[in-house]
Amino acid sequence: MNRQFDFLMPSVNFFGPGVIAKIGDRAKMLNMHKPLVVTQESLEKIENGPVVQTIESLKKAGVDYAIFTGVEPNPKIRNIKAGKKMYEEEKCDSIITVGGGSAHDCGKGIGIVLTNGDDITKLAGIETLDNPLPPLMAVNTTAGTGSELTRHAVITNEEDHLKFVVVSWRNIPLVSFNDPMLMLGVPKSVTAATGCDAFVQAIEPYVSVDHNPITDSQCKEAIQLIQEALPEAVANGQNVEARTKMVEAEMLAGMAFNNANLGYVHAMAHQLGGQYDAPHGVCCALLLTTVEEYNLIACPDRFAELARIMGYDTTGLTTMQAAEKSIDGMREMCKAVGIPSSIKAIGAKPEDFSLMAENALKDGNAFSNPRKGTKQDIIDLYQKAYDGI
Numbered sequence: 001m002n003r004q005f006d007f008l009m010p011s012v013n014f015f016g017p018g019v020i021a022k023i024g025d026r027a028k029m030l031n032m033h034k035p036l037v038v039t040q041e042s043l044e045k046i047e048n049g050p051v052v053q054t055i056e057s058l059k060k061a062g063v064d065y066a067i068f069t070g071v072e073p074n075p076k077i078r079n080i081k082a083g084k085k086m087y088e089e090e091k092c093d094s095i096i097t098v099g100g101g102s103a104h105d106c107g108k109g110i111g112i113v114l115t116n117g118d119d120i121t122k123l124a125g126i127e128t129l130d131n132p133l134p135p136l137m138a139v140n141t142t143a144g145t146g147s148e149l150t151r152h153a154v155i156t157n158e159e160d161h162l163k164f165v166v167v168s169w170r171n172i173p174l175v176s177f178n179d180p181m182l183m184l185g186v187p188k189s190v191t192a193a194t195g196c197d198a199f200v201q202a203i204e205p206y207v208s209v210d211h212n213p214i215t216d217s218q219c220k221e222a223i224q225l226i227q228e229a230l231p232e233a234v235a236n237g238q239n240v241e242a243r244t245k246m247v248e249a250e251m252l253a254g255m256a257f258n259n260a261n262l263g264y265v266h267a268m269a270h271q272l273g274g275q276y277d278a279p280h281g282v283c284c285a286l287l288l289t290t291v292e293e294y295n296l297i298a299c300p301d302r303f304a305e306l307a308r309i310m311g312y313d314t315t316g317l318t319t320m321q322a323a324e325k326s327i328d329g330m331r332e333m334c335k336a337v338g339i340p341s342s343i344k345a346i347g348a349k350p351e352d353f354s355l356m357a358e359n360a361l362k363d364g365n366a367f368s369n370p371r372k373g374t375k376q377d378i379i380d381l382y383q384k385a386y387d388g389i
């Protein structure tokens with residue numbers, strides 16, 4: 001290994017059952033006098049849920065707060081504008097996001113427009129932020145996007161239905177909280193979708209052109225944990241061990257893609273999510289096997305290693321035969337947790353594929369995909385995912 005690479009993650013990460021109780025003291029240590037708690041109404045209503053426990057801890061530490069509950073799934077620009085307005089009216093000085101990727105990305109978006117200018121669409125791209133965000137902590141409640149650890153803010157423009165990404169080291173929360181006890185009540189369908197997102201986020205960085213030895217080991221461990229724990233977490237959400245393993249996996253996958261980037265699955269899934277407002281994890285899972293089958297010839301050795309990580313015995317197989325086993329493993333996992341077999345399930349329409357393909361190739365995730373495709377290749381991949389896995 002003879003090259004340089006960066007490795008980015010939050011400076012402090014609290015992990016394990018009960019860590020949420022520490023948030024009040026940590027807010028005080030960071031001199032947060034009045035954080036804006038950015039979340040969803042449904043999460044605020046959960047009895048003794050993540051929002052209630054966050055507020056209790058803040059109150060105990062004597063930290064004032066205001067609550068913004070206007071985050072929509074696949075957060076929109078209008079959510080960011082409303083959150084910024086409240087931050088200013090309430091004279092807040094910091095942000096605490098509570099929820100899954102939607103809450104974290106909305107909170108990052110609010111922070112971005114507070115210090116970098118009102119038009120967030122102009123900040124789409126890589127390292128576009130000149131100024132630091134207000135201090136930001138993230139309480140994560142899904143396993144998951146990894147957004148509580150990452151430099152990405154994924155936002156949907158409700159006018160043109162385009163999902164865009166602001167990627168900057170300045171977006172990385174100062175502190176992340178991953179408490180599996182906050183995830184016991186996550187519904188089955190959300191557990192499956194978010195778990196598949198973590199699975200994809202462990203696979204894409206492994207075959208990314210930007211992978212490095214640290215991200216490789218994180219991906220390996222994350223894939224094994226997800227295979228052990230995701231079907232059980234979906235079947236029995238109250239299983240603390242399965243939830244804990246999924247949190248560990250989503251953190252590892254989050255750290256991996258934060259540094260090794262992703263690929264066409266995410267670049268294409270962002271278009272499905274923006275166009276049809278569908279759950280992000282489902283969009284990723286629906287595209288996974290189609291895209292990775294296409295990628296096989298770019299790095300068969302890496303896919304063969306993936307097959308071995310997934311537990312396949314590849315003795316006596318050619319490299320390509322071994323590589324193909326990894327696709328079987330991906331297909332099996334998505335099927336086991338109830339992912340449908342076609343993008344028809346989220347309302348995809350072939351007449352949209354051309355524009356979505358064009359935009360997918362502009363998405364920042366496209367650049368690290370191991371195989372370089374044309375617009376027609378991407379249209380064909382959407383069509384294949386439409387015709388069925």
Ligand code: NAD
Nearest residue numbers: 073074100101102141142145147150152154182185186280
């Ligand atoms: P989400 O945040 O939209 O949450 C999904 C649903 O689960 C919501 O209805 C929410 O209320 C519910 N929920 C969350 N936690 C719960 C809990 N503890 N108990 C009960 N219900 C709960 O879903 P997500 O998959 O976590 O995030 C998706 C978003 O994140 C998408 O916009 C996607 O593009 C983005 N994303 C961001 C990154 C990043 O690095 N910034 C990475 C991947 C995806």
